[in-house]
Amino acid sequence: MNEAVVGTRIEREDGWGKVLGETHFPADVNRPGELYGAVLRSPHAHAHIRSVNVRAAAALPGVVGVFTAENVPHNAHGVLFRDQQVLVSECVRMVGDPIAAVAAETEKIAREAIARVEVDYEILPGLFDPEEAMKPDAPALHPDMHGPSNVLYHLPIRRGDMQAGWTKADVVVEKEYRTQMLDHAFLQPEAVLAYVDERGHLVVKVATQYAHYDRGEIAHALGLKYSQVRVKTMAVGGAFGGREDISLQIIAGLMAWTLRKPIKMENTRTESFLSHSKRHPMRLYYKTGATKDGKLVALEAKIIGDAGAYSSWSPNVVRKAAIHATGPYEIPNVQIDSYAVLTNNPYSGAMRAFGAAQPVLAYESQMDLLAEALGLSPLEMRLRNIFHVGSVTATGQMLTSSVGMAKCLQALTPYLATKGDAS
Amino acid sequence: MNIELRVNEQDFRLVVEPDERLLDVLRNRLGLIGTKEGCGEGECGACTILMDGKAVNSCLVLAAQAVGHELMTIEGVGDRLHPHPLQKSFVELGAVQCGFCTPGMILSAKALLDRNSQPSEEEIKEAMSGNLCRCTGYDKIVKAVQRAAEEVAR
Numbered sequence A: 001m002n003e004a005v006v007g008t009r010i011e012r013e014d015g016w017g018k019v020l021g022e023t024h025f026p027a028d029v030n031r032p033g034e035l036y037g038a039v040l041r042s043p044h045a046h047a048h049i050r051s052v053n054v055r056a057a058a059a060l061p062g063v064v065g066v067f068t069a070e071n072v073p074h075n076a077h078g079v080l081f082r083d084q085q086v087l088v089s090e091c092v093r094m095v096g097d098p099i100a101a102v103a104a105e106t107e108k109i110a111r112e113a114i115a116r117v118e119v120d121y122e123i124l125p126g127l128f129d130p131e132e133a134m135k136p137d138a139p140a141l142h143p144d145m146h147g148p149s150n151v152l153y154h155l156p157i158r159r160g161d162m163q164a165g166w167t168k169a170d171v172v173v174e175k176e177y178r179t180q181m182l183d184h185a186f187l188q189p190e191a192v193l194a195y196v197d198e199r200g201h202l203v204v205k206v207a208t209q210y211a212h213y214d215r216g217e218i219a220h221a222l223g224l225k226y227s228q229v230r231v232k233t234m235a236v237g238g239a240f241g242g243r244e245d246i247s248l249q250i251i252a253g254l255m256a257w258t259l260r261k262p263i264k265m266e267n268t269r270t271e272s273f274l275s276h277s278k279r280h281p282m283r284l285y286y287k288t289g290a291t292k293d294g295k296l297v298a299l300e301a302k303i304i305g306d307a308g309a310y311s312s313w314s315p316n317v318v319r320k321a322a323i324h325a326t327g328p329y330e331i332p333n334v335q336i337d338s339y340a341v342l343t344n345n346p347y348s349g350a351m352r353a354f355g356a357a358q359p360v361l362a363y364e365s366q367m368d369l370l371a372e373a374l375g376l377s378p379l380e381m382r383l384r385n386i387f388h389v390g391s392v393t394a395t396g397q398m399l400t401s402s403v404g405m406a407k408c409l410q411a412l413t414p415y416l417a418t419k420g421d422a423s
Numbered sequence B: 001m002n003i004e005l006r007v008n009e010q011d012f013r014l015v016v017e018p019d020e021r022l023l024d025v026l027r028n029r030l031g032l033i034g035t036k037e038g039c040g041e042g043e044c045g046a047c048t049i050l051m052d053g054k055a056v057n058s059c060l061v062l063a064a065q066a067v068g069h070e071l072m073t074i075e076g077v078g079d080r081l082h083p084h085p086l087q088k089s090f091v092e093l094g095a096v097q098c099g100f101c102t103p104g105m106i107l108s109a110k111a112l113l114d115r116n117s118q119p120s121e122e123e124i125k126e127a128m129s130g131n132l133c134r135c136t137g138y139d140k141i142v143k144a145v146q147r148a149a150e151e152v153a154r
């Protein structure tokens, strides 16, 4: 391996274009004769759509096409499960669900037309609390795709013997922790340019984390062959996980393919907030036991991740939360249950650390509380339990190399002695 | 309506809508796509340009209000052969990540250095406080402005 670059500063090759203002993000590209697209999104979190009337929208001068669910050949997409519709046909499951799309000569006309689409909603009570949504008698939000329960995913992890662990424990700390929903708020709102090129291929220019997957999803939804779809990744103005799911790609592609006209779409900041995934809010119930000399002996953790309205990456995210639930600490007896639960909240998906960030609040707070109860310094409490080469994690993985935690904490010790460590 | 705008030392005669934002005229009519839209409501600073040397959010200015003023966008700050010290320092110090905030950052910093060539760290942070970077490279951005100030002083 060439290690010469480590510790040196390499100029990014795209840096100059960016400081000179030359770089093209998707909102910066256009095609002659392009139309402008806009999307009508649901203001309700849970509703049944009785009817959608687009007549007034279509009659507006300058409107070229109005699209609803019936115009989408295969109306489904999603990274793990195709449980999200391109344009919702009957069941609105979250605020921001797309219902109709318009292509018009200008942005102004497109947005005016959207406001003229009449949707007859039967508003339904929403499920906003994941623990309510988990109950067996809660109404199922995706009966067809995910069955009668809103529990989308459950990962149990078992190691050792819990009873033996609690018997050995001299102190036990039991607490509940909650983390909040977060938006990536990447600085560049979603935008897309879609058109049919001179070879008859659908081209979609977009800022995406996942061009090959977008291509498959567009092809699937429109009933095209993969070879008929090209996705070109423009400069990506921040993503942080929030550009892993489909945003405007299929809607723009659908309109461009149907009308054989270039379609430009740009989300406002508000639309951006309404339409892309969020960081999972999690509830973490932790019970941790340690011996008098500060050795962890048992952990029982229940983690409930609010998946929101669609599955996106939820199973993978709550799986990762479970795998990281012990933190970087050796615990011989472990019982972890991690759940992803469907609700009518904005859907949760990938965001920096992908589920590994939330449990930190719980396991590190537990360490501080145990240290306090045992009269140890928080640093000492950690040093006595930290992973080393040879440690076995809760999932049974033997760590064989690159375990730098103890060394890292040791390096911090002088700093902690003066500033960071309350003791 | 007919207006004349002076942008990057060039004069343009344009027909615009009375309610057209300066941001849209720069991007859509003049093709100056280096000016970005992040929020459209004066929060993020991605649309920052200079108006008579002062940093303004072009999403909050109507094109018609810019008549008679000297405007500068990122395209007028420098080019590959003659980059501004800020453009150089941003690249060299890694102050650019996704780059969406970068033009606005550079223009806010330029407005500062043009009126105060030796700003303190506090003054830099104050001058850039209207520019958000969600890739959160603030530390490097401040250092890049300091480096550029040194170069301007030399």
Ligand code: FES
Residues within 6 Å of the ligand: B036, B037, B038, B039, B040, B041, B042, B043, B044, B045, B046, B047, B048, B057, B058, B059, B060
């Ligand atoms: S786009 Fe003007 S301040 Fe954000």
Ligand code: FES
Residues within 6 Å of the ligand: A187, A237, A238, B095, B096, B097, B098, B099, B100, B101, B102, B132, B133, B134, B135, B136, B137
């Ligand atoms: S570099 Fe991405 S927002 Fe600043």
